[in-house]
Amino acid sequence: MSDAAATLKSLPQSGGFNNSPLAQWVKANLFPNWWSTVITLVLTYFILKFLFGALSWSLFNAVWSIEGTDTEVCRELKGIGACWALIAEKHRFILFGTYPFQEHWRPALLIVVFLVLYGLSTVRALWNYWLGVVWAAGLLSIGILMWGGVFGLRFVEQERWGGLPITLMLATFGIALAFPLGILLALGRRSDMPAIKAICVAYIELIRGVPLISLLFMASVMLPLFLPEGLTIDKLLRAQIAIILFAAAYLAEVVRGGLQAIPKGQYEAADALGLSYWKKTGFIVLPQALKIVIPPLVNTFIGLFKDTSLVLIIGIYDLLNAAKTSTIEPKWQGFSIEAYVFVSIIYFVFCFAMSKYSQKIEAELSHTHKH
Amino acid sequence: MKHLGKIAATAAIALGALAGTANAQQSTLDAVKAKGFVQCGVNTGLAGFSAPDSQGVWKGLDVDMCRGVAAAVFGDANKVRYTGLTAQQRFTALQSGEVDILARNTTWTLARDTSLGLDFVAVNFYDGQGFMVKRTLNVKSAKELNGATVCVQPGTTTELNLADYFRANRMQFRPVVIEKLEEVVAAYLAGRCDAYTTDASGLASTRSAQGANANQHIILPEIISKEPLGPAVRHGDNKWADIVRWTFNVMVEAEEMGLTSGNIDSKMNDPNPGVQRLVGKTGDMGKMLGLENNWSYNIIKQVGNYGESYDRNVKPIGLERGVNELWSKGGIMYAPPVR
Numbered sequence: 001m002s003d004a005a006a007t008l009k010s011l012p013q014s015g016g017f018n019n020s021p022l023a024q025w026v027k028a029n030l031f032p033n034w035w036s037t038v039i040t041l042v043l044t045y046f047i048l049k050f051l052f053g054a055l056s057w058s059l060f061n062a063v064w065s066i067e068g069t070d071t072e073v074c075r076e077l078k079g080i081g082a083c084w085a086l087i088a089e090k091h092r093f094i095l096f097g098t099y100p101f102q103e104h105w106r107p108a109l110l111i112v113v114f115l116v117l118y119g120l121s122t123v124r125a126l127w128n129y130w131l132g133v134v135w136a137a138g139l140l141s142i143g144i145l146m147w148g149g150v151f152g153l154r155f156v157e158q159e160r161w162g163g164l165p166i167t168l169m170l171a172t173f174g175i176a177l178a179f180p181l182g183i184l185l186a187l188g189r190r191s192d193m194p195a196i197k198a199i200c201v202a203y204i205e206l207i208r209g210v211p212l213i214s215l216l217f218m219a220s221v222m223l224p225l226f227l228p229e230g231l232t233i234d235k236l237l238r239a240q241i242a243i244i245l246f247a248a249a250y251l252a253e254v255v256r257g258g259l260q261a262i263p264k265g266q267y268e269a270a271d272a273l274g275l276s277y278w279k280k281t282g283f284i285v286l287p288q289a290l291k292i293v294i295p296p297l298v299n300t301f302i303g304l305f306k307d308t309s310l311v312l313i314i315g316i317y318d319l320l321n322a323a324k325t326s327t328i329e330p331k332w333q334g335f336s337i338e339a340y341v342f343v344s345i346i347y348f349v350f351c352f353a354m355s356k357y358s359q360k361i362e363a364e365l366s367h368t369h370k371h
Numbered sequence: 372m373k374h375l376g377k378i379a380a381t382a383a384i385a386l387g388a389l390a391g392t393a394n395a396q397q398s399t400l401d402a403v404k405a406k407g408f409v410q411c412g413v414n415t416g417l418a419g420f421s422a423p424d425s426q427g428v429w430k431g432l433d434v435d436m437c438r439g440v441a442a443a444v445f446g447d448a449n450k451v452r453y454t455g456l457t458a459q460q461r462f463t464a465l466q467s468g469e470v471d472i473l474a475r476n477t478t479w480t481l482a483r484d485t486s487l488g489l490d491f492v493a494v495n496f497y498d499g500q501g502f503m504v505k506r507t508l509n510v511k512s513a514k515e516l517n518g519a520t521v522c523v524q525p526g527t528t529t530e531l532n533l534a535d536y537f538r539a540n541r542m543q544f545r546p547v548v549i550e551k552l553e554e555v556v557a558a559y560l561a562g563r564c565d566a567y568t569t570d571a572s573g574l575a576s577t578r579s580a581q582g583a584n585a586n587q588h589i590i591l592p593e594i595i596s597k598e599p600l601g602p603a604v605r606h607g608d609n610k611w612a613d614i615v616r617w618t619f620n621v622m623v624e625a626e627e628m629g630l631t632s633g634n635i636d637s638k639m640n641d642p643n644p645g646v647q648r649l650v651g652k653t654g655d656m657g658k659m660l661g662l663e664n665n666w667s668y669n670i671i672k673q674v675g676n677y678g679e680s681y682d683r684n685v686k687p688i689g690l691e692r693g694v695n696e697l698w699s700k701g702g703i704m705y706a707p708p709v710r
Contacts, residue, residue, distance in 0.1 A: 072583055090425055098427035098453075159452050162427070221460055224467035232469055235454070315415045315455035325416040325423060330688045333418070333580035336553070 058082050058341075071331045086335045087342050090326040094342065097162015097317040103154060106145045107165045113138055113145070114168050122357055124364070142169075158234055162317030164346065166236070170308040170318065171350075174243040175301050181244065182251025187281065189256055200252070207249035212310055215242040220314035239311045247304045254296045258289030291365050298358035302351045319343050399471055399604070399611035400444070400661060408450045411437035412470035415455035418576050419688040420476045420496075429453050433474035435680040436495055436602050438673070439618045440472060443666040448673035462487050465605060472615055474602040483603075492616040494601040495677075496685075497694045497703060499594035500532050501571040503578060506587050508565060513593035517542040522555050522564035524548070528596065533568055536595040566591075570598055572690055579689030594694075614660055621667045623706035625649060625676035627697060632675040635668065648709055656709060667709065677704065 030040045061081025063074050065088055074083035087094075096107045117138045120126055126134075146165065149155035188200030207215070219242040224232060262285055270280040290297070312321035323339040326332065403409055413421035413433050421431035438448040454470050465473040466488050476498075477483070479491040502521075504510050513536070523530050525548045537544045547564045549555040556577055559567035567574070571594060578588050602619070604612045625631070628646055630638055639650055648654040650668050657664035674680065681692065696702025 075581075075583060093423065093425050093427055096427070098423045098429070101426040101428070157452055159454055160427070217459070221463045224469055225463065227467075232467075235469075312415075313457060313459075315457050315460060317415075317455065321415070326425075328416040328418050328422045329424065330418050330576055330579050333576070 056081070064088070071335075074335065082338050082341075083335045084338060086327070086332055086338045090332070090339070091342070093163075093326050094319070094322045094339065095163045097166070097322045098160045099162060099165075100154070100156060100160065103148075103156060106148070106153070106156075107161075107163065110142055110145050110165050111168065113141055114172065124361075158236055161236070163322045164319050166311075166316060167305075167308050167319040169236075170240055170243055170311065171305040173240055174247050174304050174308065178244045178247035178251055178304070181248035183255050183286070185248060185252035186255035186259060189252065190259055204249045204252050207246055208253070212243070212246050212307055213313060215246050216310060216314050218242070235314065236316060239314060239316055243304070243308065243311075246307075247300070250300050250303075251297070254293050254300055255289065257296065258291075258293035259285065261292050262288050294358055294362050294365070298354060302354055305351060305354070306347060319346065399608045400614065403444060403471055403611075407445075408452050409437060409441045409444065409472065410452050410454060410470045411440075412454050412456045412461060412464050412473045412475055413437070414475045415457060417476060419572065419685045419690065421453075421474070430684060432496060432680055432684045433476060433602070435622075435674050435684065436474040436615075436619065437472055439622060439670045440615055442669040442673045443614060443618045443621075443660075443662055446663065446665070446669045448669070462489065465489055465603060468605075471611070472602055472604055476600045477603060479599045479601050479603075488606045489603045490606050490612050491601050491603045492612050493619040494599040495619055496572070496600040498570045498572050498598035498600055499694075500529055500568060500596040500598070501574055501594050502566045502568050502591045503559070503574045503588050504566045504591060505562075506589055510566075510591065513591045513595070514540060514542075516544065516566055518544070519565040520545045520547055520563070522547045522549065522559045522567040524552065524555055524569065525550060529569055532596040571693075572685075572688070575690035576688040579687075585689065610661060614662065617660060617709070618670055619677075620706040621649065621670050621709055622674070622677040622680065623697070623704055624709050625667075625671045626678040627699060627706070630671050630676060631679055632672055635671050645708075645710070654710065 031037045057080065061077060062084050063077060063081060064084050066073050066085040071083070071085070074085060077083065092101070092104055096104050099107050117135060120134055121131060144150060144153070146161060147156060147158075185200050185204060188196045189204065191197050191200070216239055219238040220235060223238060227233065266284055266288065267280070270284040275284070309318055309320040311318050312324065317325065320343055323343040324336070326339050327334070327336045411434075413429065413431070416422045417431070419431060421429060421433045424430050434451075434453070437451045437453070441450045442448040444450075454464065456464050456470070456473075456475055461473055461475050461477065462483075464470045473489070474495075476496070477491075478498075479494060483489070484491055502513050502516065504516075510516065516537075521533060521544050523533055523546050530546070530548070533544070533546065547555075547558060549558055555567070558564060560581075567577070569577075571590065574590050578585050578590065581588065602615055604615055624645075625635075628643070628649060630646065630649060635650065638646055639652070641647070641650075644653070648656060648667075649671070651657060651663075651665040655664060657666040660666065675683070678692075678697075681695065685695075692700075692702060694703050696704060698705040
């Protein structure tokens with residue numbers, strides 16, 4: 001863009017459309033010589049073709065609703081248009097899975113609670129113990145909403161939870177619990193104490209060395225066999241633990257990167273002040289280290305958010321698995337693209353929000369740093 | 372990824388077989404009664420057998436098996452909780468006690484029955500590998516497929532059965548091997564193969580998914596392998612195995628006797644001794660199983676007979692009764708007498 005601005009300035013300025021800034025920018029950047037012109041035209045053709053194809057599939061030729069359950073209208077399109085009637089029919093199943101139909105307001109409210117909690121957590125002015133209180137209250141209300149069994153709410157067993165609440169829970173608790181664990185592991189790996197260092201290194205390398213899928217399999221298939229008879233840990237909880245353990249190993253290495261980037265002088269200055277290890281770490285080292293690693297941290301968080309969809313291989317109905325299951329009914333078979341587009345929009349909204357927020361906080365923190 | 376899953380599952384199953392013997396000590400019936408529901412392992416989503424509908428309610432032939440057991444034990448078919456299980460998870464889930472019944476379209480074979488710490492108790496669906504071809508091909512029998520290109524998924528017994536069948540009949544074929552279900556179906560529809568082979572239930576559901584175009588495809592009459600699908604329970608708990616087995620037998624026998632969920636109330640005083648036993652008026656059948664005597668009435672009233680369950684679940688995916696018709700109507704579905 002700055003190149004374009006520079007070119008723009010260097011061009012002679014005179015009146016008329018051909019000499020307007022826009023026309024000049026176009027001429028300078030898109031049609032400067034014959035081969036650039038060819039590339040521009042070819043790319044424009046493909047972009048327009050793709051755009052037109054996408055729009056005519058998703059809007060112009062799409063079927064938005066059907067009468068009753070007659071999906072023949074959709075089939076007659078033969079793929080030239082989307083069958084959004086699937087989403088009209090199945091959106092509640094995709095969002096809430098097998099949760100009892102009459103009680104869907106509960107997971108819906110849970111999503112709102114999560115969004116409010118996320119919203120409050122992004123306000124830096126609230127970053128004190130009140131936020132902890134708010135989260136505790138939020139989590140309590142989430143538990144009450146999902147399980148019920150009190151205040152006249154019907155009890156809903158965990159097997160019936162599904163859809164977006166599962167994805168949000170796995171991701172939120174995954175990030176919230178893996179992050180502190182990751183920091184401890186990173187500190188442990190740089191510790192002078194050999195036993196702690198060895199344990200942390202072994203943990204990180206072992207967990208990073210296996211795919212998340214194998215951890216989920218271990219948690220879902222092998223763990224129950226080792227437990228004493230009569231004791232079964234909930235399948236969702238086992239998956240949640242596997243995700244936390246997995247994410248912590250990756251976060252530990254990200255945090256370690258930040259710790260190593262802090263100049264040695266900072267450590268020495270803190271030591272010279274006579275600060276204890278925890279004070280030095282908590283007040284001097286970590287605040288600087290974490291600030292440096294915000295981009296890779298958010299990268300890992302976004303990855304984790306999407307990795308939660310892997311729980312589909314152990315039969316948990318998260319958002320993606322619910323979308324997949326929604327097209328199993330014979331009359332809706334063959335419309336899985338529509339279901340996948342629907343959930344990918346939801347995934348995108350959450351991941352994009354995370355990315356945007358991280359950019360904002362990065363800017364704010366670097367601002368305070370300069371003063 | 373798939374490979375890794377298999378290794379993990381195999382290791383877990385081996386461990387589970389050891390653990391299975393220990394688990395059998397406690398009576399499943401007592402445990403089920405104590406917790407107040409039947410925990411049922413089902414497929415995470417297979418049309419006609421077990422899949423949640425738009426409202427998230429589980430429907431299917433295997434689901435009805437579980438509902439039947441709940442009706443027998445509690446007198447309430449809704450006292451079931453479902454655990455969706457993938458193919459890798461299913462056996463360990465049963466071994467470890469996570470589920471009480473495995474009703475997940477599982478083929479009954481000798482190896483599974485003996486080495487996995489489980490017992491198959493019934494066959495609720497006789498499946499088998501078949502062929503589907505386009506109507507325009509003018510083929511009436513699989514024996515006419517000499518020289519055909521056949522679409523097939525790799526790594527399963529399906530592929531082996533295909534090769535065996537053609538060799539046994541001294542015919543040539545060219546396989547088109549594609550891993551993913553959607554892609555192998557797309558390849559067949561696009562005309563890359565003359566025929567598509569998989570289990571007959573799978574063929575029927577693919578065919579019915581074509582909607583108005585379904586009648587452009589025909590499923591050939593030859594079934595080239597045996598895939599008896601049925602519910603399984605943990606090895607060694609015979610009492611629980613009896614309950615699941617006879618729940619299924621009641622559903623089949625009710626169909627033989629013409630008892631349905633709709634007419635059973637009007638047949639309570641039917642003089643036929645067989646009907647009298649099925650509605651629980653005579654014979655103390657329930658007591659012998661450790662249940663109430665109206666156990667079979669509850670199954671038929673709340674879940675229906677086998678034919679009702681089949682028509683409700685499997686027929687909509689485009690699969691006719693075929694061999695799953697009653698023995699008295701030309702099929703092989705046969706239940707020992709409830710007496």
